Amino acid sequence: MIETPQKLIEDRKAQTVLNLLTEIGEMMINSGAHTARIVRNLERIAIGLGYNCELVLTYTGIVISVYKQNKFKAHTLAKTIKSKGLNFETISEISILSWDVFENKISIDEIKSKLKQIKARKVYTNLQLYTLVPLASVALCMLFDGDALQALIVYFSTLFGFFVRRSMMLKHYNHKVAFYIGATISTLFIHFIGVFCAIQVKEALVVSILYLIPGAVMINSFIDYLEGYYESGTARIIYSLMLILMVSFGFFTSAMIFDLPQVQTLNVFDFSDLQKQIRQLFEPQGLAVEVAKFIFGGITSLGFALMFNTPKRALWTVFILGAFGYLFKFLLNAEFDVNLTLSIFIASCFVGISGMYFAHRAHTPPIIFMIPAVINMIPGLLSYEFMMGMIDWISGKNGQKPAVEEVIQTLSYGIVTLFILFALAFGVAFPVVVFKSYSVKGKDLNVLLKKLFVRNNE
Structure with missing residues (x-):
């Protein structure tokens, strides 16, 4: 059966869209986006271009199928992805681009031009x-x-x-x-x-x-x-x-x-x-201790934000969340004797929820400044004690085996470190998942949070 010119044009366009989505997906994986964000952005772009898409994503590869109405006539492409990195500017710009495609129906040539600019941009x-x-x-x-x-x-x-x-x-x-x-x-x-x-x-x-x-x-x-x-x-x-x-x-x-x-x-x-x-x-003495924790907590978050290529417009949010988050954790643990793991979990949840609220102000996906904002709560001292204990075991100082108490203490450092890392990660991830159905761009989330705050005050 001879294909009509119209059919050839449609197939060529579908293949172009497929290649474009694959390129964008690869950019997002390479830049450190989590899977749900990649899926949402690619689906949004596909819909904006008049297509449906099916996705299979792993950390090392991507499989995409695009089609109009009939799934059995889909175009499919698989690609292996090896390089890994962190570039929050790229994630942010692609998120903005996806909304532009979805709402304004910009052309494929415009999308390619903007992607070229995103790739060339040095934050x-x-x-x-x-x-x-x-x-x-x-x-x-x-x-x-x-x-x-x-x-x-x-x-x-x-x-x-x-x-x-x-x-x-x-x-x-x-x-x-x-x-x-x-x-x-x-x-x-x-x-x-x-x-x-x-x-x-x-x-x-x-x-x-x-x-x-x-x-x-x-x-x-x-x-x-x-x-x-x-x-x-x-x-x-x-x-x-x-x-x-x-x-x-x-x-x-x-x-x-x-x-x-x-x-x-x-x-x-x-x-x-x-x-x-x-x-x-x-x-520092007295109140200067809290002030120092606040300032250094913010500076730590800013340093990691630079390392992650966080957009400049989001840096003020990173500093605020990092400073208040660390101070909150410090006060809970030092002043109110709250367990360290629980203190970090509560503080990271605070950063996560606050980050969702501030997201539209920086025009940036919330996770982009949540992650550097909580890095200052990493359990450095506990992980250090765990590593030093392991080194003592391996080196076998004085030709003696470690005492049972030392073994238990070292293992406890390692276990607590893991629990704190899990609490830190879960505290940030939980608000992102809970509020994912609310559009930060449309400010629905801010309306929801304001209603919650008013209800609590009443």
Whole structure:
């Protein structure tokens, strides 16, 4: 049977739409969008172009079918996706583009032009990233009661590790190897300064690798689980656990090197007294403690927002949510003796719900500033104690097996760390899933929240 010219034109257009949707889906997966958001955006664009679509998404591939009315005449395309990253600017711009297609029915050529602009857009310069991102680790160090000297050390350790890891990822080296090398470099630098200058660097080591923790991937995995995308959620959680394992191995490598007796002889200076004086001079007292937690909590979130390429228009929201979220968690735990895990869960829920409310003001999907806003609540000290306990087991100091009490204590650190990470991720994911049926763009969510607040006040 000879196909009519009209049929050939329709088939060609369907194939063009299919290729376009596949390209957009690949961009969103590469940029760190959770599965439900990818599905919503692709379906919205397909409808705007006059098509229905069926999607099968995993963390490493995408299968899309498009059709007009008859499913049995669908055009289908499958594509493997290998590269992974985080670019919240891309996610935000594609979300805006999807609404533009849906409401204004813009042409395919216009969509391609806008996608080209999105791909070419550079949110922050290399100088901005390498200068400002390490401030997140500096602020974390101060949140964990470190001193100004350790904060300075952490700045440079993060700068070196972040530079190497980012350079390797841009050159498409294996991500797990890049994370391992980044963690090794950061911790080696801190250990070296600690031995060379005879200063205490515990707090610096606690935060030295937190910039490498894949918090965004873990939160996305929880959202996928809650939305019913179990394959994608499982793949994300396995990927994040592999990255954490490589980061831990980098920490272990550095610790084992500087545990050697020969390395301990590298001590040249003794700045221990200077460190004590600096700690006493800059230690906050009274209300200044809460003010410091507020400011450093916001700065930490801003640093991670830059690392995730968060849109500039959303940075003010990130700072506010990060600052208030961390202060809320601190007050619950320190002032009201609420369990740490529960405090973090409540604070992350607060950030999640508040983020939904503020989303339309920044014209940005809420998850884009929720994730950097809660990163400052990562249980750094507990994870550090767990890793140090594991290192003591493996190194077998003094040729003795660890005592039962030490084993139990180390395992408890690890279990509590996992529960806190789950609480953190679930606290952010829960509001996103609960309020997903309310359009932030149409401000329906804001009306709902106002009704709830009025009802509670009455």
